[in-house]
Amino acid sequence: MGDKLQGKVAVITGGTAGIGLATAKLFVAEGAHVFIMGRHRKQLDDAVTEIGHNTSGVQGDVTDLTDLDRLYEAVEAHGPIDIVFANAGVAEMAPLEAVSEEHFDxxxxANVKGALFTIQKALPLMNPGGSIILTGSVASTKGTPAFAVYGASKAAIRNFVRGWTVELADRRIRANVLSPGPITTSMVAGQPQxxxxxxxxxxxxxxxxxxDEVAKAALFLASDDSSFVTGIELFVDGGRAQI
Known part of the structure; x- marks a missing residue:
């Protein structure tokens, strides 16, 4: 147990599995009260039980703005927000000639519209000096066959943070992208072997x-340890996008 986030309120979308769940556990261990959002009730309830304390689950989909409104109504009853981790997203592969409108949408x-409105709707509740974290991906900088639509969505995320770094500077709200490489999550496990x-x-x-390795980087960006860090893309990728 630490105290890097003592008394802080954090919101994590896509918080029921993988990177989101690992981060929620770590944030709670460091003293935060964490609100997690996920689409599936049983997975959400299981995650809240697994985290154990100082956590609240709100069922919803980040692509549905009324669901986001419900999320922030629940958060508002608890107090101002210090950290928003817009982590919810989807990954699918499709070669260029097979990309459908449904695949693109x-x-x-999920990855662009969902992140944008997750942050926009949090802003009225955010404390000065808060931290915004978006989940990017090495796919935004690497060319991977059949992964270009996903990579493009994460490149859009990167530019959101550049713009918001300037827009939110007067509120001392920092915005950064956390970009994992391939991580052992169910999303990756669903890709062809x-x-x-x-x-x-x-x-x-x-x-x-x-x-857990990504969660530790999220803790750095969420906490005062990164007080002079904004507008960056922090890769946790074993070097994949660096060479």
Whole structure:
């Protein structure tokens, strides 16, 4: 147990599994009260039970603005927000010639529209000096076959943070992107095995990352340890996007 987030209120979308759940656990261990949002009731309830204390679950989809309104109504009853981690997203592969409108809309609605309105709707409740974190991806800087729509959605996230760094400076709200490489989550596990092996072979450290390794970077960006850090993209990728 630490105290890096003692008394802070954090919101994490996509908080029921993988990186979001690992981060929620760590934030609570460091003293925060965490609100997690997820689409599926059972997974949400299981996550709240697993975290154990100082956590609240709100069922909803970040692509539905009324769901986001419900999220922030629940948060507002608890107090101002210090940290928003817009982590919810989807990943799917489709080669260029097979990209459908549905594929494009699904990815951009969740990863771009969802992140934008998760942050916009949090702003009226955010304390001065708060921290915004968006989940990016090495896919935004690397060319990966059949992954271009997903990569483009994460490149959009990168520019959101650049703009918001300037827009929110007068409120001392910091905005950063946290960009994982391939991590052992259910989202990655759902990709074809040969694709996973091909990607892993390009990681200098020779292995996939763990959700806890990304959570520790999220804690850095959420806490006062990163008080002079804004507008960056912090890669937790075993070197994949760096070479």
């Amino acid at each position: 699904r990815i951009f609605n 040969d694709a996973i092996e091909k990607i892993t072979s390009t990681i200098p450290m020779g292995r996939m990352g763990e959700p």
